[in-house]
Every structure is written in C-alpha cells, then in structure tokens.
Amino acid sequence: KVAYYTFDGTNWHKKDIEGSMFVFSRAEHPYYGFIIQNSRRFLDNVCEYLVDGIEFQRTDLFLLYKTSNMTDNTGIRSIWFGHEQDIQRISILLNKLLEKRHEPPKPLPPPQTDDDSKIFKL
Numbered sequence: 556k557v558a559y560y561t562f563d564g565t566n567w568h569k570k571d572i573e574g575s576m577f578v579f580s581r582a583e584h585p586y587y588g589f590i591i592q593n594s595r596r597f598l599d600n601v602c603e604y605l606v607d608g609i610e611f612q613r614t615d616l617f618l619l620y621k622t623s624n625m626t627d628n629t630g631i632r633s634i635w636f637g638h639e640q641d642i643q644r645i646s647i648l649l650n651k652l653l654e655k656r657h658e659p660p661k662p663l664p665p666p667q668t669d670d671d672s673k674i675f676k677l
Contacts, residue, residue: 560633580660587652
C-alpha cells in the first residue's frame with residue numbers, strides 16, 4: 556500500500572489517495588508508467604508516464620519525483636511506501652524502465668496451442 560503527497564514549495568500535503576501501486580508497460584509511446592489505484596475514492600487515481608524529464612529521488616520510505624512540466628519545487632510529488640523493501644524494489648524498477656523509456660517492451664509470447672495447455676479437456 557502506498558500514499559500520495561504533494562509539495563507546495565513550503566509544506567508537504569497528504570492527498571486523499573492511498574492504495575496499490577502498479578508499474579505497467581504498453582504498446583504505444585510512452586511505453587512505461589505507473590498508476591496508484593486509489594482505494595479511498597474510486598475515481599481519484601494517479602497515473603504517470605515515464606517520459607523525458609521525469610526525475611526520481613529515493614529516501615527511506617518516500618519516492619519523490621517531478622516531471623519537466625513541473626518547473627519549480629511546487630510540482631514535486633511523493634509516494635510513501637510502508638516497507639523499505641517495497642520502495643527499494645519499485646525505485647530500481649522505475650529507474651531501469653526510465654533508462655529504456657524509448658524502447659518498446661518486448662512482446663508477449665503467443666499462447667500455447669498444444670493439447671497440454673487446455674484447462675478443460677472434454
């Protein structure tokens with residue numbers, strides 16, 4: 556579970572956004588991103604794409620980030636992680652994907668079609 560914060564240049568503000576965080580890839584550019592699926596208010600999700608100009612900085616339990624359209628410190632965002640191993644794993648993954656943000660993800664292999672792959676056999 557994660558929580559979402561914003562910075563107004565002076566103070567941090569906890570938003571009413573908490574829930575699961577998912578890192579994703581897709582076939583169209585931008586190829587990679589993340590979403591925080593808000594469990595408090597169903598329609599208030601956070602979605603960010605890994606594009607040119609996005610920067611991440613990790614602290615003990617927070618992952619801070621800003622994008623190129625956030626020109627001053629008022630645009631800094633933060634994601635709080637409840638466990639240090641989660642922030643470590645996610646920050647490594649996001650930085651790896653950020654390095655290859657211009658490369659489309661590898662396509663998934665086609666589904667198996669042999670008889671062993673059938674769930675139900677009649």
